[in-house]
Every structure is written in C-alpha cells, then in structure tokens.
Amino acid sequence: MAVYALSGGATGIGAAIKSALLARGDRVIVVDLNEGDICADLSTEAGRAKAVSGVRALTNTLDGIIPCAGLGPSVKSPALITQVNYFGAVSFVEGLQDLLKPGGRIVMIGSNSAPMAPHDDFVDLMLAGKETEACEFIAEQHPQSAYAGSKHALLCWMRRHCLALAGNGILMNAVAPGFVDTPLSDKVLADKELGEVTKAFCESVPIGRVAKPAEVADVVLFLLGEQARYICGSVLFIDGGHDAMLRPDSF
C-alpha cells in the first residue's frame, strides 16, 4: 500500500485523484479547508504549518505528494489566488518532500492557461519567494492574470526544482489541464464577467468536449506509477488539444 499526501481532495480533480488511489488500495492523506484528514487553510502561514505537521503526524514516509488545492479566476481576490495556487502548493511540497521514499513522485497541478501568462515581474516575485510583494503586485489586476501567472510560476518552480530531487531518486512532473467539469469551473461559468467567454472557450476544445475530473486523475496516477519512471520535469497537457490549437509551434 502506497501512501500519498493530497491537498484539495474534497472536491473536483482532487476528489477524483483520491477516489482512484483509494480504489487501488492506496492510502491518501487529504488536506483541505473543511473536509480533510487535516483541515487547514493553505492561503496562510499558519494553515500551511498545520497542513504539514498534520501529515507528518500521520505518516513517516510518503510515496507521493499531489498539491491539488487551488482557486479559479472567479475568485475576486488576485492575492488569495496567488497565496493558494502558488505559495500554498509550493509550501506543501517543501514541507513534506523529505518524507518521500526513493522513487517517490510529486505531481503539480498546473493549467493550460499557464503558458499564455507572460513571464513578468509577478512570476519572478513568486519564484523569489516574495509572497507579500507578489500579492501587492497583482492586487489591482484581473483575477485571470493571478490565476494564469500563479500557474506559470508553479510550472517554472517545478522545472527548476525537479533537478535536485532527481538526484535523490524523486521524480517531479506536472499536469496542465484545460477546462475540467468541477465546482471551480462551474463558478467560472456562472461568473457574470467570465461566463460568456469561458463558454466560447469550452466550445472551441478540439476534441469537442470539456474534461471530466477522472480524466485528469488517470494521468496523475500514470505520473505516480512505475510506467512513468523516466519522466522528470515534464508538463503534460490534458486539454483535448487546446494548447496545440492555441500554440501550435510551442512545445
């Protein structure tokens, strides 16, 4: 039985990852706001410390870490999006990575919007660990900029840090989902400002439909598994061809 630490496992993609791991007999320690083995708010220093100490109190070793908790662009606070999507995810990994066994895995949850965000001062502030400054920088901008920028920084962080981990036999990769049918995306569709453009975006997915959470979970389980033993530092798009459509010559 493998043991995984998963944030954001209460709903959506995280819940699908949890179900798939439990179905094959693994143990999953879930950190989430209200429904988790550990209830903690990953937007705050205190919540992040509670999450990490809570997982450590339940296990001495891990086979994998999946920081899935995240907020979408319908949340009207760009700073909160930044705190959860980037700093919450990175802290979760940094606080637990020493528990990983050789051969352990980390799967970051990015987004196919990440490559479309500019690599600007906001991204650099996050990568420099300057949380207050990054939140101040983005505070007056559109929540979509915080969303895409935080995912951009998260994928850069993964690429920069996977190398040292690889030397210890730990493989870190990321998935970049497109539009997935979850409570987060329901809120984006229901948003007065974002709803119409998001609906059009969904209708333009090359394979003709949006993703189900289980379709992202399947790929996460692949990256956690033996068949992915030589994959390190990769970003795997799960978006029905949207990234290929929008950026055909970039890979």
Ligand code: NAD
């Ligand atoms: P969701 O809203 O269904 O689930 C997110 C989970 O994170 C919830 O259980 C929520 O309680 C938890 N969470 C939120 N804020 C938290 C906090 N401060 N502390 C602890 N837990 C917190 O969303 P989802 O669509 O399943 O998203 C999961 C991940 O996938 C996110 O990182 C999201 O950015 C990413 N993603 C989603 C989509 C999509 O279309 N749904 C696309 C690309 C990437």
